[in-house]
Amino acid sequence: MADKFTAAESIRRLAVQYQDMVAAADALEAIGKIEQTTREAESAQAQAEAARNVALADLQRTKDEAQAVLSDLAERTVAANDQAKGIIADANGQAIGILTDARARADALLLAGQNQASEALTKMSGQLATMQSKLTDLTDQANEALVAKDQAEAAAAEAQQNLANVQAKIRALAGV
16 A cells, blocks of 8 residues: 555656646747747847948948039039139230120120030039939938837847746746
8 A cells, every 4th residue: 555655656746847847848948939039130130230331331422422523513613613714814805906806705705604614513413413312312221221220129129038037937937
């Protein structure tokens, strides 16, 4: 009869250990899921940061191109103004001898210079508008990348908090 009591007690101890093993297996599975979610969130964060860096580089390149266009426009405007002033000065020098003829030439040359400057300004204004549009698009992309990065960071933080909670439950189950 004592053997039956001993066997029953041994079976009870094994049943308790089995229940603890099932709980530990469930906890390990939950940790695995949380770790996978964390890895996926970190990957998404890295991709968002890479996209942000590309967008920022594109934005800087567009800004540099826009600045180059503005500088070129300023140089062309100065050159056109210098050219126009030179033409006017030449026309005034010739006007001493042939006033009527010189005025007609000066007006024609001045008009040509102004048209050339106007055409250059119109062309540069179109290029500037295109660059500004690209700049706006790149700024929007950079902002979207920042939002995606923030979302990925929030998901990673939540996953880490879940992992900490599960680990605390495991420690509680293990009696640590």
